[in-house]
Amino acid sequence: MAVRPEALAGRRNPAGLPRFLNLFAIRFPIGAIASIGHRLSGACLVLAMLWLPDTLARSLRSQGDYDALLAAWRSPWMAPLEFLILWAFCYHVLAGLRHLLMDVGVGARLPAARASARLVLGLGFAIALVLLVARRWP
Amino acid sequence: MRFHIYRFDPDVDPRPRMQAYDLPDSPADRMLLDALVRLKDMDDSLSFRRSCREGVCGSDAMNINGRNGLACIQPLHALKQPVVLRPLPGFPVIRDLIVDMTQFFAHYEAVRPYLINDQPPPERERLQSPQARDSLNGLYECILCACCSGFCPSYWWNPDKFIGPAGLLQAYRFIADSRDTATAERLADLDDVYKLYRCRTIMNCTEVCPKQLSPSRAIERIRLALTKASI
Amino acid sequence: MRQFTGQRAWLVQRLSALLLLCATAALGIYLLIEGPPGYPAWLAFARHPAGSTLILAVTAALCLHGWVGARDVVLDYLHRPAWRLCVLALVATALGLVFLRVLVVLAATLAHAP
Numbered sequence: 001m002a003v004r005p006e007a008l009a010g011r012r013n014p015a016g017l018p019r020f021l022n023l024f025a026i027r028f029p030i031g032a033i034a035s036i037g038h039r040l041s042g043a044c045l046v047l048a049m050l051w052l053p054d055t056l057a058r059s060l061r062s063q064g065d066y067d068a069l070l071a072a073w074r075s076p077w078m079a080p081l082e083f084l085i086l087w088a089f090c091y092h093v094l095a096g097l098r099h100l101l102m103d104v105g106v107g108a109r110l111p112a113a114r115a116s117a118r119l120v121l122g123l124g125f126a127i128a129l130v131l132l133v134a135r136r137w138p
Numbered sequence: 139m140r141f142h143i144y145r146f147d148p149d150v151d152p153r154p155r156m157q158a159y160d161l162p163d164s165p166a167d168r169m170l171l172d173a174l175v176r177l178k179d180m181d182d183s184l185s186f187r188r189s190c191r192e193g194v195c196g197s198d199a200m201n202i203n204g205r206n207g208l209a210c211i212q213p214l215h216a217l218k219q220p221v222v223l224r225p226l227p228g229f230p231v232i233r234d235l236i237v238d239m240t241q242f243f244a245h246y247e248a249v250r251p252y253l254i255n256d257q258p259p260p261e262r263e264r265l266q267s268p269q270a271r272d273s274l275n276g277l278y279e280c281i282l283c284a285c286c287s288g289f290c291p292s293y294w295w296n297p298d299k300f301i302g303p304a305g306l307l308q309a310y311r312f313i314a315d316s317r318d319t320a321t322a323e324r325l326a327d328l329d330d331v332y333k334l335y336r337c338r339t340i341m342n343c344t345e346v347c348p349k350q351l352s353p354s355r356a357i358e359r360i361r362l363a364l365t366k367a368s369i
Numbered sequence: 370m371r372q373f374t375g376q377r378a379w380l381v382q383r384l385s386a387l388l389l390l391c392a393t394a395a396l397g398i399y400l401l402i403e404g405p406p407g408y409p410a411w412l413a414f415a416r417h418p419a420g421s422t423l424i425l426a427v428t429a430a431l432c433l434h435g436w437v438g439a440r441d442v443v444l445d446y447l448h449r450p451a452w453r454l455c456v457l458a459l460v461a462t463a464l465g466l467v468f469l470r471v472l473v474v475l476a477a478t479l480a481h482a483p
Contacts, residue, residue, distance in 0.1 A: 013230055016230075017148070017230035017231050017232065017238060018146060018153065018154050018230070018231050019227075019228055019229065019230055019231060020144060020154070020201065020224045020225050020226075020227050020228075020229075020231065021227055021228055021294060025201075025204060025222070026201070026205075026227060026289075027203065027204025027205050028342070029341070029342060029345040031340060031341040031342070031345065032291070032340050032341075032342055035338060035339075035340040035341075039338075039438075039442065042435075042438045042442075043442065045435070046435040046438065046439055046460075046464075049431060049432075049435055049464070049467055050463060050467065052428070052431070052467055052471065053466075053467055053470035053471050053473075053474055054470075056424075056471060056474050057470075059411065060411070060412060060415055060474065060478045062408075063408045063409075066408040066411065067408070070405065093389075093390065093393060096386050096390070100383065100386060100387070100390075102358065103339075103358060103361070103362075103383065104362075105355075105358065108352075108354065108355055108358060109352070109355075110341070110344050110345065110352070113341055113344075291445075295445040295446060296444070296445065329374060329375050329376050330374055330375050331374060331375045331378075331444070332375070332444075333375070334375060335375035335376070335378065335379055336441075336444070336445070338441070361376075361379065364376050365376065365380065368376060368380075
């Protein structure tokens, strides 16, 4: 008997029956890991964006402010935070590039998609690490 | 062989539980369904759907050791023990491994999965070139088992509004059909916030399809068609 | 003729992503070759009509891209209309203010010409 989906809209579990949704009991493929990473890194970056206007303003105010800004990010205390933002950024850009290519059919087949997911996960971390070290190397 | 199976009897259990079974090995058992049938001989209250036992009806879709699949074509020897069986994730559980497919089939019917061609029918068939017919490969073979939609996080979060990979694959099967004349309406119908665009190309669907179909590719094609139609 | 809705958000996300990708690549190449710019060069860039437009365009792309992404997350996880309205309004306001503040900062920089 057909039920129009509009009748079920807004009711994700119409009968109130239990549902199996224990995410820890589900074996996610590598693509799903890549995808949740993309979402988490995006959330981090949106949060980091809130500091953008202030950082921009300070960088333009005076020579002193500009130098202080660059110096602040060199302090060892900022290293973990800087790595987090660098990692989020690098990962999000690479994963986004993977999505854009898949949109036009490149690497959309399963073996290629799995390989690109692994590549993006590894490369994102590696590039962030390289950038962090490069910036702080005396 | 050791099994941990999700049990839920609405008349008896306040909440679902996992039950352990020890099944003596039998050389006659090749597929998971064989074991399940023997488990039911041991415990008649164990409930699951099954029919063709050859991977074409889609009745026995379930979550096997964390991944969705069909019990009848899942070789037993390839399964790590204890074999953990749970119902399709995200679907309301009626009893044990049996889930409510109402919403899933409602989405299927909503995409109008039938040929729409109001032109007067020709004397014999509506002709289609071999190439046009080939473009339906990888689309028509869907058995609506729901392994894909049951593994799609976007479908888990919005099962009432997101059509899901299975429904969208069937939608594309008719969008791609050269004999169908309602292409523009089909595309326009899918263009809303939820029906198609909840898909994040996670590709969980393609990973678990027991017929090796690619709903993610079909969805990508629908998006391209929508983009082309809007230019 | 129906207005394309879900598709609009998707296109905005993809197009802003392309713009941001180009900007990131350009910035990356510049930093690799020239290293971080000195304050005078940076100030001159922000004062230049092309430079300030670029900064503004990148900010706009960031805000739009972030908005579509945040909206997707909210639509997935928050289902009660009251919660949705609150969080979406908060995010929209925050991102809108980011853009406006960047606009104000750039305008002020242009105004304080030596």
